[in-house]
Amino acid sequence: MVLIxxxxxxxxxxxxxxxxxxxxGVEALWRQPEHQxxxxxxxxxxxVINALGPPSQIIALDDQNVFYYMQEKNTGKAYIFILWxxxxxxxxxxxxxxxxxxxxxxxxxxxSKQASGNESK
Amino acid sequence: xxxxxxxxxxFILFTVCLITLAGCASINKHYDxxxxxxxxxxxxxxxxxxxxxxxxxxxxYISSLANGFAFQYETLQxxxxxxxxxxxxxxxxxxxxxxxxxxxxxKVYTFVFNKTGYLQAYGEKQIKDDAGKGIxxxxxxxxxxxxxxxxxxxxxxxxxxxFALLQxxxxxxxxxxxxxxxxxxLEQRGTPxxxxxxxxxxxxxx
Numbered sequence: 495m496v497l498i499x500x501x502x503x504x505x506x507x508x509x510x511x512x513x514x515x516x517x518x519g520v521e522a523l524w525r526q527p528e529h530q531x532x533x534x535x536x537x538x539x540x541x542v543i544n545a546l547g548p549p550s551q552i553i554a555l556d557d558q559n560v561f562y563y564m565q566e567k568n569t570g571k572a573y574i575f576i577l578w579x580x581x582x583x584x585x586x587x588x589x590x591x592x593x594x595x596x597x598x599x600x601x602x603x604x605x606s607k608q609a610s611g612n613e614s615k
Numbered sequence: 616x617x618x619x620x621x622x623x624x625x626f627i628l629f630t631v632c633l634i635t636l637a638g639c640a641s642i643n644k645h646y647d648x649x650x651x652x653x654x655x656x657x658x659x660x661x662x663x664x665x666x667x668x669x670x671x672x673x674x675x676y677i678s679s680l681a682n683g684f685a686f687q688y689e690t691l692q693x694x695x696x697x698x699x700x701x702x703x704x705x706x707x708x709x710x711x712x713x714x715x716x717x718x719x720x721x722k723v724y725t726f727v728f729n730k731t732g733y734l735q736a737y738g739e740k741q742i743k744d745d746a747g748k749g750i751x752x753x754x755x756x757x758x759x760x761x762x763x764x765x766x767x768x769x770x771x772x773x774x775x776x777x778f779a780l781l782q783x784x785x786x787x788x789x790x791x792x793x794x795x796x797x798x799x800x801l802e803q804r805g806t807p808x809x810x811x812x813x814x815x816x817x818x819x820x821x
Contacts (some may be wrong), residue, residue: 555799604672
């Protein structure tokens with residue numbers, strides 16, 4: 495009987511689970527309500543950079559410049575039951591892009607899709 | 616027939632040990648949220664990039680091209696299923712021999728725009744493919760991938776853009792041709808380093 499209990503306890507002791515989460519990139523300030531007031535034709539590069547900070551990447555197109563902001567969230571969980579083990583990892587990106595003309599005036603911006611859909615103007 | 620207590624215990628212990636000889640594991644990885652283009656009236660020279668941004672949001676990659684620019688959207692799902700075998704021998708019982716097979720589900724959209732921002736060409740591809748298989752010998756309570764899918768899980772270039780010139784010399788010197796800069800083309804995740812501009816970075820030589 496003791497042997498059985500010890501065996502079962504040993505099996506149970508080997509069962510485990512884990513979760514992890516990490517964030518990379520810039521702070522997603524564009525999700526804050528006070529930073530949602532962008533107007534095409536009015537907002538400038540200075541307005542965006544003052545509000546959101548340095549972008550993850552700046553891309554020079556022919557006659558436009560793009561400010562690309564990105565935050566990466568990596569979440570995962572794992573279950574270990576010896577007989578059946580499972581590990582799940584999801585990497586999601588929250589992005590904001592701003593297209594400016596040669597004068598540095600906003601032409602178009604877009605945010606990543608959230609539960610309620612894309613936000614772009 | 617009378618069964619002794621010790622025989623009963625031995626039988627149960629044997630069964631438990633037998634069950635622990637085999638096991639399986641499932642490893643799933645998702646990169647980016649699923650994308651679906653519902654706008655079906657895309658037409659070259661008429662659809663503006665604003666429509667694509669409204670529909671799909673910011674692309675994973677943007678690049679300047681010789682006569683315009685391009686967007687690329689990409690989602691990836693890697694599913695690996697493993698079957699593991701262990702032994703009841705004293706020391707070996709803490710290890711398992713795992714056989715794994717990985718499947719890949721990838722969706723890519725590429726849009727090419729002209730200088731004025733109107734669509735020049737676009738393509739969509741959903742690939743469900745075998746990502747490979749492998750065998751490993753590992754600790755029994757560890758859930759580790761057997762199939763190497765690291766080449767598909769590269770870090771987004773936006774994270775490294777700021778210190779591009781601090782990369783090893785062959786990469787830094789060829790920054791002008793790099794596909795991570797946003798100025799010289801796009802590539803899908805998992806594209807081998809032995810083709811195109813990447814050959815200049817001498818990955819095989821380092």
